[in-house]
Amino acid sequence: MDDETVHQDALDAERSAAGRAALAALQVAVDRSDGDGVTAAVRDGWFALASEQGDATRLLLERLPGHELRQHPLLAMMLGLTYNVLGFHRVRALRYFVTAVRAARAPRNQTVGPVDRVLIRSAEASAYRLIGRPGLSVGPARAAIAELDRLPEDLRETVSDLPRVYAQLGISLYYAGDVDGAMDTFAKGLAATPTTPPSPGFGNLAMLAGIHALQGDLPEARAHVDYARTGPWNDRQRRMYTGTFYRLAEAVLALERFDAAEAQAHLDAMEHDRRSIEHWVAEARVEALVRLVDGRPGEALAGLEAYAGMRSGEARSSAVRDQLSGIRAVLQLALGNPDAAGVILERDAAPGPERHIGRARVYLALGRNGSALSELKAASGRPLTARTATEAAALEAAVLLRLAPTSRTRGVVEQLGALLRRTGLRLPLALLPADDLERVGQALTAAGYGDVLQDVPLRSLLPVAEPDLLLTDRELAVLGALMNSGSTAEIASVLVVSANTVKTQLRSVYRKLGVNNREDAIAVALSRHLLVERD
Numbered sequence: 001m002d003d004e005t006v007h008q009d010a011l012d013a014e015r016s017a018a019g020r021a022a023l024a025a026l027q028v029a030v031d032r033s034d035g036d037g038v039t040a041a042v043r044d045g046w047f048a049l050a051s052e053q054g055d056a057t058r059l060l061l062e063r064l065p066g067h068e069l070r071q072h073p074l075l076a077m078m079l080g081l082t083y084n085v086l087g088f089h090r091v092r093a094l095r096y097f098v099t100a101v102r103a104a105r106a107p108r109n110q111t112v113g114p115v116d117r118v119l120i121r122s123a124e125a126s127a128y129r130l131i132g133r134p135g136l137s138v139g140p141a142r143a144a145i146a147e148l149d150r151l152p153e154d155l156r157e158t159v160s161d162l163p164r165v166y167a168q169l170g171i172s173l174y175y176a177g178d179v180d181g182a183m184d185t186f187a188k189g190l191a192a193t194p195t196t197p198p199s200p201g202f203g204n205l206a207m208l209a210g211i212h213a214l215q216g217d218l219p220e221a222r223a224h225v226d227y228a229r230t231g232p233w234n235d236r237q238r239r240m241y242t243g244t245f246y247r248l249a250e251a252v253l254a255l256e257r258f259d260a261a262e263a264q265a266h267l268d269a270m271e272h273d274r275r276s277i278e279h280w281v282a283e284a285r286v287e288a289l290v291r292l293v294d295g296r297p298g299e300a301l302a303g304l305e306a307y308a309g310m311r312s313g314e315a316r317s318s319a320v321r322d323q324l325s326g327i328r329a330v331l332q333l334a335l336g337n338p339d340a341a342g343v344i345l346e347r348d349a350a351p352g353p354e355r356h357i358g359r360a361r362v363y364l365a366l367g368r369n370g371s372a373l374s375e376l377k378a379a380s381g382r383p384l385t386a387r388t389a390t391e392a393a394a395l396e397a398a399v400l401l402r403l404a405p406t407s408r409t410r411g412v413v414e415q416l417g418a419l420l421r422r423t424g425l426r427l428p429l430a431l432l433p434a435d436d437l438e439r440v441g442q443a444l445t446a447a448g449y450g451d452v453l454q455d456v457p458l459r460s461l462l463p464v465a466e467p468d469l470l471l472t473d474r475e476l477a478v479l480g481a482l483m484n485s486g487s488t489a490e491i492a493s494v495l496v497v498s499a500n501t502v503k504t505q506l507r508s509v510y511r512k513l514g515v516n517n518r519e520d521a522i523a524v525a526l527s528r529h530l531l532v533e534r535d
Contacts, residue, residue: 019048023056030060038064039072039116046119046160050081058082069099074116076100077123084130097127101140115159118147122165125172130278132314137172144169145185156192163193163201167242170207175278183211199232203242210245213252214282216387218424221249239271244279251286256426258457260294275310281320284308285327292461293430297334304328321348329358330431336463338365339471353379357388360395365433365462372399390419391428398436401443410447416440417449426456434460471512478505479525482518 022045029037038061042049049057061079069076080096083089104112104120112120121144125137148156148165159165166189174182186204193201209224228238228246237243247266254263267287274280284307291300304327308315315321325348329341342362349355356379363372376396384392393416400409420426429437437460441453471479481491488506492499510516513524 016052019045019052021045022048023053023060026057026060030063035064035068035072035075038068039074042074042078043115043119043158044160046078047164050078054082054085069096070103073100073103073112073120076103077120080127081123084127090131094127094131097124100124114147114151115155118144118151118159118165121147122169126168129172129175132317134172134175135177138176138178141169141172141176141185142181145188148188161200163189163199163204165189166192167201167203167207170204171278174207174211179211179215183208195232197232198234202228202233202237202246205231205233206237206243206246206249209249210252210282213249214286214387215385216390216423216425217385218253218256221253222424225249225253239269241272241277244270244272244277244283248279248282248286251290255286255289255293256424256456258293258426258430258459260290263290263293274307280307280311281323285324288327288331289427292331292334293427297331297461301328301331301335304331318348318350322350325349326354326358329362330462333361333365333462338362339476341365353382353384353392354388357392357395360392360399361431364395364398364436369399369402386419386423387425387428390416390423390425391431393419394428394432394440397440397443398432401436401439409443413440413443413447414449417444417447417452420444420452421449426452426458429458430461432460433462433464435464436460471509475505475509475512478502479509479521482506482509483522 022041026038026041026045026049029041045053058079061075061082064075069079076096077100080093080100083093083096086093100120101124104117121140125141125144128134128137128140144165148159148162151159156162166185170182170185170189173179173185186208189204190201190208193199193204205224205228209221209228212218212224213221225246228243228249238246247270250266251263254260254266263286267283267290270283274283277283284304287307288300288304291297291303304324308320308324311320315324325344328348329344332338332341332344342359345355345358345362349358356375360372360375360379363369363375372395376392376399379388379392393412397409397412397416400406400412403409420429429440432440437458441458444450444452477495478491481494485491485494488499488502492502495502510521513521515521515524
């Protein structure tokens, strides 16, 4: 047995002993019907009681009468947390959450101290997040953070597992879309973390590392990953739920070196239930990207859809469809299907710079240079992450290098080179068609940025499009009308064109799809996602 295993076993034994001690203190207080004592026991053993001792905690707290829960809202919130992990009892959990929040905010209840308010608001934020309403978690999360900022040092020291409280608050803000607020909160949690093992603040470090990597801030991501590898952490933290974003950071850094095998090894090292992990969207996106970099776009798309299917209705929400639209569109492009990529972005992507950049990539594949530039112009001037800014610059350089050279062309190439050198990003180049990547590479070398091409085995992940086989907007309209009618006259009436025009366009559609009848055309169109409902 190696030293790491021995050390891990000792930490697990220590954690287990602490959980048993917290449960024993809770049982003594419940047996005495001491509401204040029960509240103190729950406060002191908050995380251990909610997770490691959740079942036993629930059984003990269920012995309390309703008026005790209303008088001591921290107990109602804990009871809600222990029920929330039981999929078939989440409605009951929600009732306890509501009881706790109402009781804590009632003017007559002056017994709730600042530490209890922090834990109640933190749990409230987590509850909204876990039931799929992350937008509602912003208010309680910010209130809890403000309360923590006001706490004097002696009270801060009484908050059980303070770094873990910060981590949960930061995650609530992150999934509500307040990324800057989340990063600030994770930084506070990391600052409050002991530097001697076992240290409870790994979740904050992992989230910082992963978000920096996903946003394209690779130097920051590497700094956080290095600390995660060597600091006061253990392998269990790097494997389990708290380490999810650390593993994603490691995987993304490997992908930027085009090392799909190492990236996959980090994904394989994670231990969690894919059916319940809340970070599943980020994991699914990175997993698909790993397979794409490994040259398996078909497997990437199939795996992504299988993961989404496992999450049932959650995956069909507009928020998740938006988050997955970018990678789905890229995978369709990699499979040589820009029409489907465009449909996905039109149907699923929310308005914003990411949608414009995705559409520009599709237009580049279609050879529609003017449309691509228009989309990139619409994205300019908006707040962009390092990754999206680099992707936009790479696409603009690719388009301009197809045209007659201008002073703008050189400026964009130099901007792209500077971004690549500063961030360490390389995947934005790989998401250009092969012929465009070659031209952009030559332009970067001529501008003095050839070094960014030499440190990785750079290659295009997208094929060169065949414009002659791509359907025009009018042909797509005819194909859509064909779904509901086999009559040329009816299609002509719907589209307000002549029957001869419809016949001409149908012949072109059949030729491009490689078919010679209506049924085969519809079958091919469905398989290529050309007739996806746009809602």
